Amino acid sequence: MNVQIVSVVFLPLIVVCSMGNDTHTEVRIAVLFSGFGSRLDVSQLKPAIDVAFDEVAERVDRGEFLNFTYTRYVRETVRDGPRIGVGLVADLVRDYDIHAVLGHPSSSEMYGIGDLVAHWNIPAITGAAITSELEDRTRYTTFTRTSMRSEAIGGFIVSILETYGWNLCTVFHTSGVFTLISDAIIGVLDGRDVINKPFSINLEPNVTVLLQEAQSISRSK
Numbered sequence: 278m279n280v281q282i283v284s285v286v287f288l289p290l291i292v293v294c295s296m297g298n299d300t301h302t303e304v305r306i307a308v309l310f311s312g313f314g315s316r317l318d319v320s321q322l323k324p325a326i327d328v329a330f331d332e333v334a335e336r337v338d339r340g341e342f343l344n345f346t347y348t349r350y351v352r353e354t355v356r357d358g359p360r361i362g363v364g365l366v367a368d369l370v371r372d373y374d375i376h377a378v379l380g381h382p383s384s385s386e387m388y389g390i391g392d393l394v395a396h397w398n399i400p401a402i403t404g405a406a407i408t409s410e411l412e413d414r415t416r417y418t419t420f421t422r423t424s425m426r427s428e429a430i431g432g433f434i435v436s437i438l439e440t441y442g443w444n445l446c447t448v449f450h451t452s453g454v455f456t457l458i459s460d461a462i463i464g465v466l467d468g469r470d471v472i473n474k475p476f477s478i479n480l481e482p483n484v485t486v487l488l489q490e491a492q493s494i495s496r497s498k
């Protein structure tokens with residue numbers, strides 16, 4: 278996330294919430310992070326968000342944006358614990374009638390949050406949550422990602438294959454969080470006229486062996 282990205286969130290909000298130049302509007306925003314110490318926690322993401330909010334406030338002061346202030350409600354989820362993102366967002370809507378949601382960075386949290394904000398017609402934006410399960414625009418109608426999307430990486434790889442007329446592809450992948458990307462790539466390849474053979478680096482850590490196996494099924498044996 279960076280300054281421009283968060284500014285992009287505010288611009289539509291200002292248009293929606295403000296009635297005119299002389300009207301002051303308060304925008305209430307939920308900001309959601311993973312639990313402290315986990316990937317994409319408050320220590321990694323909040324500084325950039327702070328800079329973005331400061332920038333927006335300065336542009337209000339300079340008269341470049343309509344007059345509004347914002348209140349942030351920062352919450353952290355607890356992995357495998359009692360604090361799930363969708364519950365935190367539900368509480369914030371009930372208690373503070375929030376207008377928008379920034380985050381959550383994790384795809385698994387974003388499934389529930391994405392459904393809830395669609396139901397309430399509240400905009401949500403995240404700089405991560407890259408999984409292809411979140412592609413469905415008819416389901417996640419108010420949720421936007423500014424990050425790369427793993428599905429798009431799959432599309433990019435397919436376009437390279439198509440450009441060169443290749444129809445055989447080997448995907449080396451690890452387990453863990455990056456399966457979000459490899460699963461999407463393999464899924465996109467499966468849907469096209471491409472034969473793909475995934476190799477797990479976790480099952481065979483010797484990459485030389487993997488390359489030899491891949492070579493044995495490739496055109497130039």
Ligand SMILES: *[C@@H]1O[C@H](CO)[C@@H](O)[C@H](O)[C@H]1NC(C)=O
Pocket residue numbers: 300301337338339340344345
């Ligand atoms: C915005 O509105 C508030 C409250 O009406 C006012 O105090 C403040 O000076 C205004 N700021 C700007 C930049 O117009």
Ligand SMILES: *[C@@H]1O[C@H](CO)[C@@H](O)[C@H](O)[C@H]1NC(C)=O
Pocket residue numbers: 483484485486
């Ligand atoms: C990896 O496999 C190659 C080919 O079988 C072998 O020559 C090499 O010693 C192996 N490397 C390791 C670290 O086991």
